[in-house]
Amino acid sequence: MNYAQNRAVNAYRTANTAVPPVKAVAMLLDEALNAIVLTAYYIKRKEFESAFGRVVHASKILSGLRQNVNLDVDPQMGQQFIDMYTSNIFALHNAYGRDDAIQRYATLASGILEFRNAWAELARMQQRSIDTVMGGILDQKEEVVAAEAV
Incomplete structure (x- = not known):
């Protein structure tokens, strides 16, 4: 895992204290990105069960973010967020197993x-x-050690 991923994972893990919602969203999106990177890593190593676990982890994060969109603030933008999260969840699962x-x-x-x-x-x-x-x-090296984020 590279430096940026380690920082994101550590930030996510230490977020058990109160953080502003905007920062929490960025941290959760970091964790979803890490899960996608790990999915690719596991696919390349033909560890398909682990890869699917990372897909599920990323989709759960996006689903949780989708469920917490507040439509009272700006209904149009909120609906765009919901649609974006939904599309990404479907795309995550649709990509799995494809060439x-x-x-x-x-x-x-x-x-x-x-x-x-x-x-x-x-x-x-940052x-x-x-x-x-x-x-x-795309360019993962064999010496990369994929650590389970959660």
Whole structure:
């Protein structure tokens, strides 16, 4: 696992104290991104059960975020968030088992990263690099040690 992933996992694990909702969303999206990177890692190693576990983990995070969208604040934007979360959940599961699964997960991660970085900017958190995430998905080295995030 690379440095950025380790930082994201550690931030998520230490979030048992109260954090502002905007920061919590960015941290949860970090955890979903880590799960997608690990999914690609496990697929490349042909550890399909572990890969599917990471898909389920990422989709549970996105589902939880979807369920907590407040439509009272801005119904139109809230519905767009719900639709985006739903589409990403379906895409995560649809990509699993496909010949081009790694590329599909890279595309998904790219979109989720952009969304995560927008939340991180609002929370005054550090931006996460697209190169780091894509490197984790597309260019994984054998010496990478995938640690279970949760």
